[in-house]
């Protein structure tokens with residue numbers, strides 16, 4: 001079996017969500033670390049210009065967005081509750097709130113010396129300045145529908161109160177963690193563990209729950225080199241497409257797929273599958289050969305390239 005490779009960087013919250021889930025699922029994985037901002041030549045060779053992290057790889061199949069990566073982990077580990085596809089609309093709305101409005105509020109809260117020190121240790125002082133400029137530009141182009149709420153502090157308090165109430169059981173999914181737990185945890189991890197903020201004093205059940213998920217989160221997987229990632233793609237053919245591809249007027253055509261919320265860089269390729277929750281593009285990479293790149297449908301747009 002080909003290795004599960006995660007393209008990520010240490011302080012990425014969405015990558016932490018995947019690392020913690022992999023820890024819970026006890027799935028072995030290989031670590032391909034990348035930088036906290038482009039240029040990312042390896043990720044570009046594989047994902048064709050998709051700019052967000054994390055990206056996962058199984059041979060010549062490339063998975064963009066943590067939503068799709070969670071579905072893959074759910075399938076590989078046989079733990080259905082890790083798949084966002086199992087959520088009802090109320091649970092999905094909770095996850096969306098945790099990963100958009102509340103998430104960006106928590107990212108804002110994380111700002112301060114502990115975070116600055118970690119970034120400088122990783123990319124140096126000039127890198128820090130570039131990163132600030134990069135994120136400012138990214139935010140300026142953000143879809144207004146997902147801009148952080150103006151009343152961030154109140155939104156966060158209400159969310160923590162809701163979490164506290166939901167955590168009558170050990171996890172949001174009951175006795176064992178599921179997708180809602182990892183989605184609600186990673187923003188808090190960033191503000192508290194990376195940013196060093198104390199936020200959970202008034203919410204003991206949330207603090208206890210977050211501490212248990214912190215223990216599932218490991219970032220000590222065996223590293224894999226860029227050339228081995230490219231070889232893993234070249235030496236494998238993309239896995240067979242699911243039989244139940246929905247009819248889509250653009251199947252077989254060259255299309256562009258891009259996030260519709262933020263970091264909207266598009267990826268171009270042939271649309272080879274349209275499934276209820278995902279699109280798959282076939283693209284040729286000079287370095288990595290024929291690839292299938294998977295995207296969620298939710299909060300992504302698809303348009304003909306010509």
Ligand SMILES: N[C@@H](CCC(=O)N[C@@H](CS)C(=O)NCC(=O)O)C(=O)O
Nearest residue numbers: 012013014036037052053065066067
């Ligand atoms: N919806 C995406 C969000 C991913 C995301 O926002 N990732 C952040 C890092 S945690 C990012 O890519 N920031 C810009 C960058 O790293 O270039 C997902 O679930 O994967």
